[in-house]
Structures are given as C-alpha cells and as structure tokens.
Amino acid sequence: MAGLVTTLGSGAMTNSIRDISNAACILAIGTNTTEAHPVIALEMKKAVNKGGKLIVANTREIDLVRDATIWLRHRPGTDVTLLMGMARVIVDEGLADTTFVDERCENFEEFKESLKAFDLATVEGITGVPAEKIVEAARTYATNSPAAIFYAMGITQHTHGTDNVIATANLAMLTGNMGKPSAGVNPLRGQNNVQGACDLGALPNVYPGYQAVADSAIKDKFERAWDAFLSDKPGLTVTEMFDGAYEGSIKAMYIMGENPPLSEPNANHAIEALKRLDFLVVQDIFMSETAELADVVLPAASFAEKDGTYTNTERRVQRVRKALEPVGETRPDWLITCQIAQKMGIKGFEFESPSEIMEEIASLTPTYGGITYDRLEQGGLQWPCPTEEHPGTPILHVGIFSRGKGHFVPLEYKPSAELPDEEYPLLLTTGRNLFHWHTGTMTRRVGGLDDLLGEGWVDISPSDAEKLGIAHGDRVRITSRRGSVHARANVTEVSDEGIVYMNMHFAESAVNVLTNPALDPVAKIPEFKVSAVKIAKSDDD
Amino acid sequence: MGEITLTIEGQEITVDEGMTVLDAAERAGIYIPTLCYHPDLAPYGACRLCIVEIEKMRGLPTACTTPATDGMVVQTKTPQLQEFRRGILELMLSEHPHPCLTCWRRERCGPYDICLRNVDVTQRCVTCPNNGICELQDVVDYIGIDHVDLPYTSRELPIDRENPFFERDYNLCILCGRCVRVCQEVRGVGAIAFTSRGSESLPGTAFGHPLRDSDCKYCGACVDVCPTGALIERHRKYKGIPDSKVATTCHYCGVGCQLELELKDGRIMEVIPLRDNDVNRGQACVKGRFSIAEVVHHPDRLTTPLIKKNGSFEEATWDEALELVASKLSSFNKDEIVVISSAKCTNEDNYVMQKFARAGLGHNNVDHCARL
The missing domain is CATH 3.40.228.10 (Dimethylsulfoxide Reductase, domain 2)
Incomplete structure (x- = not known):
C-alpha cells in the first residue's frame, strides 16, 4: 500500500x-x-x-x-x-x-x-x-x-x-x-477485512484513517478523545514482533484471530518465537496452530454470531449481522478485548454495542466520518465518506489526487533477494486455491472442500519433472535454505520450466517453512513469491 | 435514454426505453408466468409461458424477448393466453412428476401424510426438497391445471450425488436451460451444456463424466437459478422453508459478497448470494455458498475459555480467564507486550484492539497480517 x-x-x-x-x-x-x-x-x-x-x-x-x-x-x-x-x-x-x-x-x-x-x-x-x-x-x-x-x-x-x-x-x-x-x-485484498483492519489503524504507524502516529496534532486529538498518553513512535510490524519474541525483548503477545505459523515467512522461526514467549493469549474460533501454543485461549464468536462491519477491497463498508446466538460460551472479539481492558483498569472500553464503537470511529476518523449503522441499512458505503450527507466515493482521484499531484517515481530493476543457484535450482512461488482460504483454519474443516482438494501439491513443469525423475502424483520433498516439506507432485504445463508453485493452505505441507522472510524495506512485506528450492522424490510416504 | 409509456392490463406505466415488456410488467407489479427467464441471464424465450397479447402485433410474442415501445397496449391474462399456457405446461408436466401439482389438496398435505390417491413418494411435491419455494408450483397456481391428458413418462434416472455440495435429480428437470446459461454466460465456465437430443436431451457434462472431471468450480450458481428441485444443496434437503433470513457479508475474501443466511431451528440451513447490491449481484464462490454453515456449526469450535496448566489445556470460566490475562499482562513492562489484530475480524474488533495497544499499553506495537 x-x-x-x-x-x-x-x-x-x-x-x-x-x-x-x-x-x-x-x-x-x-x-x-x-x-x-x-x-x-x-x-x-x-x-x-x-x-x-x-x-x-x-x-x-x-x-x-x-x-x-x-x-x-x-x-x-x-x-x-x-x-x-x-x-x-x-x-x-x-x-x-x-x-x-x-x-x-x-x-x-x-x-x-x-x-x-x-x-x-x-x-x-x-x-x-x-x-x-x-x-x-x-x-x-x-x-x-x-x-x-x-x-x-x-x-x-x-x-x-x-x-x-x-x-x-x-x-x-x-x-x-x-x-x-x-x-x-x-x-x-486477500482477506475479508484486511482493508478494514488497515483503515481502523491495526498498523504500527497509523491511527484509524491512516492518521500518522508521528504527527503531533493527530496524537493530541487522540489523547484528548481517549484521555490517555500516547506514543508518537511507530511500533513494530508483525515480522519484527516475531523477531523480538525470538530474541527475548518481547515477552507477551495477545493475538486475535491470526495464525502466524502458517502465514509468516520462515514458519519454523515463528513457531520458535511463540514458544519463547512468557505469556501468549490467543483469541480465535478454532484451536489453530497458534492457539495450541497459547497459555490462555479465549473462544470468540464467529461472524454469523455477532454484529459489525467489514470493509471490502473497493473500500465499501458493509454490515455483518448477528444471525445466531454465540455457540457455547463464546463472545464477540470486541467484547473480549473490552473486558480485558476493563479488568486492567484501562478507561474508554465501556462500549455496549458495535454501533457505539462505530460512533467513536466516525468521530475520530475523517474518512469514516459519515458512516453510521442506520445508513448502512440502505447498503454499503465507500470511503471517503466524511459527513452524514456524503454519498461515499466510488472512484478515487477524480479531478485531483489525494496527495494533490500524481507523483511519478523513477524506478530501477532490483533482482529478488534469493534466486535459484546450483544448490537450489528451482524458483518457488506461492498462491491460493479456490477451494481453501488463507491458512485453512476454517476451510480445511469443511468435508466437501477437503474432499475436492485435501492435500498440498507442488506444480512442476513436465521438463523439470523428467529431469528429476518425478512422475505425476509422486510424493516429493521440497527443500529451501530454511526448511523442508513434503507434497505431491502435480506435473503440469501451467508451471513454466524452472518454476514450481505451492498453495499456502496446508499445515502438513506448510509452504512458508520454505519461503524467504526477506522484507520489502518500505512496506515490510516478506518475499513469499520468490525463493530458491530443490526438489527430490521422497521415500517416506 | 428516453422514457416511454405503455399500457399493461389497463394500467399505464412509464419506463426507460430498452426495457422488455416483462421488465415493464414487473415494474408495475403485474405477474407474468416465466420459467426460463432469469433477471441475470440474457432473454431466451424458450419456455413460452410469458406469452402476451399486444395490440397491433401478430401472434403471441413472449414478454421476455419483446422490447416495450411507446403506446403499446398489452394483455397478460386473457382466456386465450391461459389456454395456450396450459397446453405448454401440460407438455412440461408430461415429463415432470405432477400428481400433487394437479391435486386440490396439495396445500393441506404434509410430507408424512398418507396420500389418498396412492401416489409414489418420488412423485409427490410434499416430499420434494423444493416444496414451497418451487417456481413451477407458482406457475401452476397462476395458470391453474387440474389434470394432464398427456401420458406421463418418468425419466427414471438415478440421483447424481457424486459431488460434495449439491445433488442433481434430473427427473425433476424441466429443461429451462438456466443452469446451462448461468454457467456459460455469468460464470464463464461452461462445465455443463445440453447433452443428447430430442426427448433424451438433458443438461450435463461432456460425455456424462463426473462434475469433478469437468471445469465445475462448485460455485452453486446453477443451484441458485434452478426453478425446480432438480438441483438442490445437499445439506438443506428436507429442511423445508427457513424460519428467518439474515443478510450479512461473507467472511472469506476481500470481495465482500453480500449473502443471506437462511436459518432453521437455530442453525444455518443454506446460504444464498444476494442480488440487490453493487458487489456480487447474485453470485458467490464455493466457499461462501457451501461452506459457511459447516464452519460456523463445526464441532471443533472453541466454546469455553482454556487455560494451560502443566502443558495441557483445562476449561475455565470467563472470570478466571480474563482475570489471569489481565493480571499477567499487567505484570510485564508495557513495552514487552505486543498485540496482533486481525484482518478476519470486524472493523469494530480492530478498532478496539488498536485502542487497547495505544491507549492501554501506551505504544504502537499493533499490527495484523495485511502483508501475508
């Protein structure tokens, strides 16, 4: 972004x-x-x-x-x-x-x-x-x-x-x-509310609405609204948090609805980092790979059991509506966080309902300023939507760019951090499949979906397969400098010569054991799409 | 685009130019029976049930394919039209089980009642999973038909249960072609087409191979457009009519499809993609359409707080768990605590979480997996 x-x-x-x-x-x-x-x-x-x-x-x-x-x-x-x-x-x-x-x-x-x-x-x-x-x-x-x-x-x-x-x-x-x-x-955007999570300030450098934490006027505004002392120093990114946990500077982690061992690059490192924590709280709807490592697991209500909003990839804020009573003892995520905050004696978490939270969001976030639950009953609203009269913005940058003038940036070619070499001759790239979603915490539990695609495959071109003596359906071991996983070989011309491909959804063929954690210097995104691997037929089936 | 005014059933209606007679009638709240027509598909004119009489026009044009013009005068329910429609319907019913459709007691019959006319279970509407939401029933009710003179031939086909999500019972198919067209026109997949010819003609895959070997993506669009019980989601079979429906947003990818959760006895019975929005307009994918109920009602769902003691989890009350979390977190230096929020949770959940880090812990160490 x-x-x-x-x-x-x-x-x-x-x-x-x-x-x-x-x-x-x-x-x-x-x-x-x-x-x-x-x-x-x-x-x-x-x-x-x-x-x-x-x-x-x-x-x-x-x-x-x-x-x-x-x-x-x-x-x-x-x-x-x-x-x-x-x-x-x-x-x-x-x-x-x-x-x-x-x-x-x-x-x-x-x-x-x-x-x-x-x-x-x-x-x-x-x-x-x-x-x-x-x-x-x-x-x-x-x-x-x-x-x-x-x-x-x-x-x-x-x-x-x-x-x-x-x-x-x-x-x-x-x-x-x-x-x-x-x-x-x-x-x-990949996930249902990745746009919303960014918009609402679940990022280390910005408050809700991309208002910079380093801006003192913004800090003042939030300090007054929240009645709290705030920091103007940008925080740690997820990847940096894991490094901190690994090295010992981070001792406690509170994770809501994420499964980093499968989604982080260099998954082995992430798991070790979580193990080294003194205290880990995980809030989720299923016992994920992350929750297994927790000291306390808090059961959350699913999206069908709570009210709220998601913001989709086209900046449209849409309602999530409670259709069912929460199963068992589960509670909505916002409520759990509020209750922890209250127990810790932190002020400003006395929310009674999600619509009340949205009122506070609207009052502090100019782009969400005109969004209310009442208006959302008529359908989604695309931000920026600064006032209650504003109809929302289907197209950005009409007449003028958000920053004023569109800024051309000169570029040069930078090769990927890790390219194939003699030892690791194949280039591994990763992606998603229609039948599963993200780390599979939810979709891997659906019988029909697992029936249609139940294990990790690695796509390899016919010429590479021939060179390596691999036949379609063979069990193979894929190894990078960081680790090694098993998968079944899918010999297909979909993959170009020299390039292999894996999905990210399968814990038993966790591709992020292999991927390179090298980061983009600005966005701090890991290089999932290019890493060097070698493949060999595997005997242990 | 200009506006035109026409008269349907004596009612004057002003609509946009380019609309069909059927669109105009619908706008005016006048029902014209249809079976092959679907608002998301190109007009097809195959079932001929939407025939109308239009002054100064020859024959009986189909409302779904005839553009509305200024000054048009349209009749939709003359005795002649109803007689023709009855004839068409009879042809359709000669291949679709219809003892209940033509029976005056249908409304009063329950699925477990013994049929006084001794009709087979497989031939009865009341045992069909589509009973009560069937478009063929609506059409029959409108046209009115109490007997079918043509001999009935059952196709006697086995029900195809090979795919995990929906069943295909082509004994109930009326050959409207909606499934074939939605797969081609809207989804751009073309996994199914009309196969064979004449009386053997049916929608199906190439050479009758399983859907699994076709290009089918299991999006369920064919199930959503099927007017009869021929294509039915497996898990909603025999659940009847939902108690209530709740509109919501899908929890999978960033498209944000608008879905309707149909509820019965406190459980999600079926998930239907909503049409009236600017996002998905009646479409979804296999995950949103078919997997939500199983995820939400999964036995693996965490239902109670858990605290790890001596390496294994033990159930705890909320008070114990919250107390422990609060006291533990308070015991660390605030800079040693980090918070990971979630792209899967709502805006409100995320707002509260980042506020917890910033206002509660006094730092900005909050992030989520946006980059992953």
Whole structure:
C-alpha cells in the first residue's frame, strides 16, 4: 500500500467492482483472480465478453489466460522491468496522455530519464517476454481507454513490492487512466477485512484513517478523545514482533484471530518465537496452530454470531449481522478485548454495542466520518465518506489526487533477494486455491472442500519433472535454505520450466517453512513469491 | 435514454426505453408466468409461458424477448393466453412428476401424510426438497391445471450425488436451460451444456463424466437459478422453508459478497448470494455458498475459555480467564507486550484492539497480517 500512498496519496483500490465490466482494457498482473477473488474474475470476463481486451501478466498459465488477449509470461520478480518496459514503449511511441501528465502529475522528467535503462532488449532479457509481445501489450493498454490495472499479492509480496506497486501507478498515470470509471489501479485484498483492519489503524504507524502516529496534532486529538498518553513512535510490524519474541525483548503477545505459523515467512522461526514467549493469549474460533501454543485461549464468536462491519477491497463498508446466538460460551472479539481492558483498569472500553464503537470511529476518523449503522441499512458505503450527507466515493482521484499531484517515481530493476543457484535450482512461488482460504483454519474443516482438494501439491513443469525423475502424483520433498516439506507432485504445463508453485493452505505441507522472510524495506512485506528450492522424490510416504 | 409509456392490463406505466415488456410488467407489479427467464441471464424465450397479447402485433410474442415501445397496449391474462399456457405446461408436466401439482389438496398435505390417491413418494411435491419455494408450483397456481391428458413418462434416472455440495435429480428437470446459461454466460465456465437430443436431451457434462472431471468450480450458481428441485444443496434437503433470513457479508475474501443466511431451528440451513447490491449481484464462490454453515456449526469450535496448566489445556470460566490475562499482562513492562489484530475480524474488533495497544499499553506495537 505504501507504493500507492507515495504516488497517488491513498493506498486502496481506486475504482469499484461495479465498473470493471465496462473497462476497454484490463491488465491483470500478479493476481490469480479466478482462484483468489472469483467473483471479481466474473466481472473481468464480462468486460472481455463486451469486447474489452485482457492482458494477463503471470508466470503461470492461470485460468484467466484462457480469456486473455495477450499473455505475458514474465519471470517471477521481474514485474518492475516488465511494467517499465511497457511505459517506455508508450512514451517512445507517443501514446502517453500528455495533457493528463502535464496537468495532474509531477516529476515526469525524472521518471522519463529512468526509462532509459529499460530498452526492449534489456527488458526481454530480464523478463523472458518476447519484445514484440511487450510492444503489443503496451499499445493495447495505452490505446484502449478506460484501462484498469488489477493486482494482488503477486505484486506486493516481494522485497521490491513497493516498487512493483509504484510501477503500476506510474503506468496508469502515464496513460491518464486515473479518476475515471473503469480505470485506475486496483489492489485486490486477500482477506475479508484486511482493508478494514488497515483503515481502523491495526498498523504500527497509523491511527484509524491512516492518521500518522508521528504527527503531533493527530496524537493530541487522540489523547484528548481517549484521555490517555500516547506514543508518537511507530511500533513494530508483525515480522519484527516475531523477531523480538525470538530474541527475548518481547515477552507477551495477545493475538486475535491470526495464525502466524502458517502465514509468516520462515514458519519454523515463528513457531520458535511463540514458544519463547512468557505469556501468549490467543483469541480465535478454532484451536489453530497458534492457539495450541497459547497459555490462555479465549473462544470468540464467529461472524454469523455477532454484529459489525467489514470493509471490502473497493473500500465499501458493509454490515455483518448477528444471525445466531454465540455457540457455547463464546463472545464477540470486541467484547473480549473490552473486558480485558476493563479488568486492567484501562478507561474508554465501556462500549455496549458495535454501533457505539462505530460512533467513536466516525468521530475520530475523517474518512469514516459519515458512516453510521442506520445508513448502512440502505447498503454499503465507500470511503471517503466524511459527513452524514456524503454519498461515499466510488472512484478515487477524480479531478485531483489525494496527495494533490500524481507523483511519478523513477524506478530501477532490483533482482529478488534469493534466486535459484546450483544448490537450489528451482524458483518457488506461492498462491491460493479456490477451494481453501488463507491458512485453512476454517476451510480445511469443511468435508466437501477437503474432499475436492485435501492435500498440498507442488506444480512442476513436465521438463523439470523428467529431469528429476518425478512422475505425476509422486510424493516429493521440497527443500529451501530454511526448511523442508513434503507434497505431491502435480506435473503440469501451467508451471513454466524452472518454476514450481505451492498453495499456502496446508499445515502438513506448510509452504512458508520454505519461503524467504526477506522484507520489502518500505512496506515490510516478506518475499513469499520468490525463493530458491530443490526438489527430490521422497521415500517416506 | 428516453422514457416511454405503455399500457399493461389497463394500467399505464412509464419506463426507460430498452426495457422488455416483462421488465415493464414487473415494474408495475403485474405477474407474468416465466420459467426460463432469469433477471441475470440474457432473454431466451424458450419456455413460452410469458406469452402476451399486444395490440397491433401478430401472434403471441413472449414478454421476455419483446422490447416495450411507446403506446403499446398489452394483455397478460386473457382466456386465450391461459389456454395456450396450459397446453405448454401440460407438455412440461408430461415429463415432470405432477400428481400433487394437479391435486386440490396439495396445500393441506404434509410430507408424512398418507396420500389418498396412492401416489409414489418420488412423485409427490410434499416430499420434494423444493416444496414451497418451487417456481413451477407458482406457475401452476397462476395458470391453474387440474389434470394432464398427456401420458406421463418418468425419466427414471438415478440421483447424481457424486459431488460434495449439491445433488442433481434430473427427473425433476424441466429443461429451462438456466443452469446451462448461468454457467456459460455469468460464470464463464461452461462445465455443463445440453447433452443428447430430442426427448433424451438433458443438461450435463461432456460425455456424462463426473462434475469433478469437468471445469465445475462448485460455485452453486446453477443451484441458485434452478426453478425446480432438480438441483438442490445437499445439506438443506428436507429442511423445508427457513424460519428467518439474515443478510450479512461473507467472511472469506476481500470481495465482500453480500449473502443471506437462511436459518432453521437455530442453525444455518443454506446460504444464498444476494442480488440487490453493487458487489456480487447474485453470485458467490464455493466457499461462501457451501461452506459457511459447516464452519460456523463445526464441532471443533472453541466454546469455553482454556487455560494451560502443566502443558495441557483445562476449561475455565470467563472470570478466571480474563482475570489471569489481565493480571499477567499487567505484570510485564508495557513495552514487552505486543498485540496482533486481525484482518478476519470486524472493523469494530480492530478498532478496539488498536485502542487497547495505544491507549492501554501506551505504544504502537499493533499490527495484523495485511502483508501475508
């Protein structure tokens, strides 16, 4: 998200789901949309059926490739190069929207200068995509307006993830695809309320509404509202918290509804860190791998048993409604946290209902200022929604960018932190499957879903499989510098030569034992999408 | 786009240009029977039940495919139309079990009543999982039919129970084609098509292979559009009509599909994707459509606070657990405590959690797995 904040001033999907089907061109990069966001993929297919062009940039032959006008099979970790290569073609061929660039953006000359390094021959060499395809994609994207860019974790989970995001924003600004319907830069968020968790300040550097903790005026506002002394020092990220726990500077952890051993990179390290804690409280609906390690487990009500709101990927705040009484002794998460706070003698946690919490949110968060439970009865509202009269904002950056002028950022190619070598000759990339969700805490318990996909597979190309003497269905051991897991080999041309792929959902084939915890320096996202591994047939079945 | 005014059943209606006669009638609250029509699908005109009489137009055009024009005068329920519809319905019912559909006692019959006419269980509406929510019943009620003169032939097909989520009983299929069209038009998958020809024609996969070997993604769109009991979610079978329905937001991915939880006896009976919104417009995926009830009602759900004593968990009361957490957390230096919030929880849960870290512990060591 940091990349979009730098260039545009706001880190969220610029446009709406409703718009997608009217796009004349869609560039889907680093998103396996049919698997991870199936309902958004429907809108993309609709756009294609209406005559829109679809450019898919993905190393794997994902489902969406079937509907694609152009498929760019670039090597994992070379997104910046590919996008800058396209930008260079657009500038060289005079396809840029110069009026938009002149009037609404800044820093274009520096950006143009940085394009010099991305001549077609270099780009082809780094990405592995033939030059003429890059030219075709650039022309298609630049000449079919409105054009929308979609991306997901395939763009962000790299050591240069922020650069990747900036590259998409540069491309959209260059072609004037901002602030109008069916265009923009659209990050697809992975979890139901990842947008909301960010919006509401579950981040170490910002209060709700992305108000910086380091800003003293903001700090004053919250100190007055909460009647408490606050810190202006940004806190630790999850990955840093685990390092702290591992090293001993962090002694207690309170985890609500997360399962870091499966979702953290270098899972073995995360588990060890949790074990070293003096006190661990976990609040969840199931006994997750994390909860097993806890000193106290607090049972939470499921989403069907509580009231609240989620904010979806297009910034739409929508109601979650209580349909059932909480099972057993379970309680809603907000209530449990409030009760702990009250027992600790902390003021300001006397909330009686989620709608009361939303009132406090609205009073302190300008982007959520006009959101009330009464209004949400009429349907979701897209932030920014500053006042009760405001209808919500389906499209960001109309007329003016959130930060004023759109800021072009010059970029350079940075290779991934760990690339295949002689010892670990294959490149491992990871992702999600339609039938399961995140760490599988919920979906792995559903008989039907486990029946359809019940174990971890590793996708490997036929040529690599042949070289390694692996047949389809063989049990194999995948090893990286950090650990080793077992899975079944899926020999398929979906995977390109030299590249293997695994899903993240299976504890028994926990791919994050293998992945590289190297972080993006700005967004602090680990490099899940590129790590080096070796594979061998395994005897212990 | 301009507006036009037309008259349906003597009622003057002003609608947007480009609407069909069926859309206009629906807008005016006038019912025209349909079976192949579905608002999310392109007009098809196959079942012919929506035929209407339009002044200055030849024949009996279908309302679902005829654009409404200015000054049009439409009749929807003349004796002639009802007679034609009855004929069409009879053809349909010659291949669909109908003893209950034509029986005057249907409304009063329960599933465990002995049928006075000695009808087989498999032929009765009251034992059909779709009883009470069946569109064919609605159409029959509107048109009125008390006997079928054509000979009835049962297809005598086995029920396909091969996939984990829904059952396919093509003995009840009326060949409206909605399932085939939704799979192709809306989902872009095309796992099923009409197979075979003539009287053998039925929706199915290529060469009758199991759905598992097709491109089926188990999204359930076919189940949602099926007007009869041919496609039914397995777990809602024989649960009847829900006690209540609650609209909510799906708890899986970031799309935020709007869903309706249908409840019966304190449990989720079925989850239906809602149509009237700007997000999912009647669609969902396999996880939202078919797995929520099992997750929410799973026996593995944590139901009571647990405290670890000597390496194993023991059940505790809330008071004990909260007391322990509060006293333990108070015993550390505040900088030694960190808080991990959750992208799975609500906005309100997250707000309270970050406030707990900031106002309660006095630092900003709060984060969640956004990056993961």
